[in-house]
Amino acid sequence: MKISRPPIRLLATDIDGTLLNPQFHVSEGDLLALRRAHAAGIEIVLVTGRRHTFALPIAQQLGFDLWLISSNGAVTRSLGGETFHRDLMPAETCRKLCRAMPEFRGSTVLTFDKETKGAIVLERLDELGSSIRRWLEKNREYIEFVIPIEDALVSDPVQTMFCGTMARMAQALRALENTGMDGAVTVLRTEYPERDLSMIDVLNAGCSKGHALKRWAAHRGYRREEVMAIGDNHNDIEMLEFAGHPFIMGNACAELRGRGWTVTRGNDACGIAAAVDLALGAETLVV
Numbered sequence: 421m422k423i424s425r426p427p428i429r430l431l432a433t434d435i436d437g438t439l440l441n442p443q444f445h446v447s448e449g450d451l452l453a454l455r456r457a458h459a460a461g462i463e464i465v466l467v468t469g470r471r472h473t474f475a476l477p478i479a480q481q482l483g484f485d486l487w488l489i490s491s492n493g494a495v496t497r498s499l500g501g502e503t504f505h506r507d508l509m510p511a512e513t514c515r516k517l518c519r520a521m522p523e524f525r526g527s528t529v530l531t532f533d534k535e536t537k538g539a540i541v542l543e544r545l546d547e548l549g550s551s552i553r554r555w556l557e558k559n560r561e562y563i564e565f566v567i568p569i570e571d572a573l574v575s576d577p578v579q580t581m582f583c584g585t586m587a588r589m590a591q592a593l594r595a596l597e598n599t600g601m602d603g604a605v606t607v608l609r610t611e612y613p614e615r616d617l618s619m620i621d622v623l624n625a626g627c628s629k630g631h632a633l634k635r636w637a638a639h640r641g642y643r644r645e646e647v648m649a650i651g652d653n654h655n656d657i658e659m660l661e662f663a664g665h666p667f668i669m670g671n672a673c674a675e676l677r678g679r680g681w682t683v684t685r686g687n688d689a690c691g692i693a694a695a696v697d698l699a700l701g702a703e704t705l706v707v
Contacts, residue, residue, distance in 0.1 A: 428462055428699045429646040432489075432633050432659060433692060435468040435478055437612070437652040438669055441687050444554075446481050449690035457696050458484050465489060465636065467629045469610055469621060469655055471578070472497050473535055474559065492608050492621050492655055493632035494578045495533060505635060506533060507627040508576040513604055515570050517580055517622060520599040524592050529581040530572055538564040541572040548583055552617065582620040586611065589618035596620070608655040611673060621655065630658025637662075648699055650684070650692055652676070667695040 431454075433439050441447050458464055464486050468475050472490040479488055479499055487504065489496050496504040518528065526547030532539050539562040542548075548556070556563070566572040582592045589609070596607055606628055608621045629651075637647050649656070649663035652672040660666035660681060668676045670686030677683070684698075685691035 427646065428457075428648045428665060430463045430465065430637055430640065430642045430648070431457055431696070431699070432465045432467045432647065432649040432663065434629075434651040434653070434656050434659075435466055435470060435475060436610075437671060437687055438650055438656075439466070439478065439687075439692060446478065447687075447690050447693075450692040451482065453690070453693035453696040454482055455484065457700065458482075458486075460700060462699075463640065463642075465633070467493075467633060467649070467651075467656075467659055469608075469619070471531055471539070471559075472533075473539070473562075474555075487636070489629060489632045489636065491531065491578045492623060493627050493629045493658075494623055496632055496636060504639070505632070506578075507624050507632070508533065508578055509580070509605070509622070509624045509627075511573040511576050513601075513624070514577050514580055515573050517599065517601060517605065518568075518570050520601070521582070521592070521595055524582055524595065525569065527582045527584045527588065527592065528569055529583060530569060531578045531581065532572075532575065533578050535562070537562060538572070540564070541566050541569060543567050543569045547588075552583055578623075580622040582622070584618065585616050586613060586618045589620055592620055596622070610653045610655045628658040629656060630660075630662045633659050634662050648695075650695055652687070665699065 454464055466479050467489040469492045472495055475488050475490050485499055487498050494507045525543050530541040540559055541564050604625055606623045610619045645664035647663045648665035649659045650667045651660055652669040666681040667684050668681045669691045684695040
């Protein structure tokens with residue numbers, strides 16, 4: 421007897437703004453949908469801008485074993501801690517970047533791939549703003565203050581992040597364009613206008629969610645036509661471009677909406693569940 425395989429073999433989903441609802445919880449409907457997909461033989465991978473450790477509590481809620489692509493593609497690691505791939509930024513590249521952006525030192529955050537104090541390095545907090553206070557509180561045990569911040573670069577970091585208001589980070593983007601570092605780094609942004617929060621992640625050249633997902637799919641033997649991806653923000657673009665079945669959330673940013681990708685419900689209405697139901701055989705997506 422011939423056993424048919426589901427057309428989707430790998431499902432990659434973003435976390436913030438996608439898997440998490442506006443209250444920063446995984447909705448019951450989305451949780452059950454991902455468990456149905458897993459039971460149907462579809463591999464689930466979480467693909468996030470969060471550090472691996474900060475993403476773990478979300479992954480553990482799903483109730484099954486899986487891999488996480490964290491820090492916007494820089495680290496691919498299992499729920500149990502096994503590392504498949506790391507794409508770190510050379511310390512000297514990071515040092516040049518920090519020196520080229522002196523007016524944004526109060527908005528600069530370095531992250532390192534370790535689970536001790538110093539995994540997150542800042543010079544000060546005053547310019548980061550209240551929008552990421554929750555993030556700072558959740559990561560307090562990992563934060564270290566170093567002045568100047570370059571002195572923390574005794575090993576290669578995962579990334580440099582600039583964080584602040586939408587207006588301030590628009591200025592940072594323009595400043596980055598004038599650093600002359602094109603080709604040496606990848607610049608990704610995540611924006612939440614309703615919170616007046618923008619994060620610019622600067623990673624090693626060629627590092628993105630899309631590159632990491634492509635690498636993982638090849639390792640697992642999946643064709644891109646067998647890959648489904650769900651996202652909502654600018655930093656999800658490369659991942660959605662790679663996936664043969666891209667879905668964007670109903671709350672997705674305008675840049676994603678203009679690309680012709682299938683729109684599911686918002687993260688306030690179990691958008692992941694609606695997309696998963698379609699992937700598992702529903703004839704239409706009800707939004």
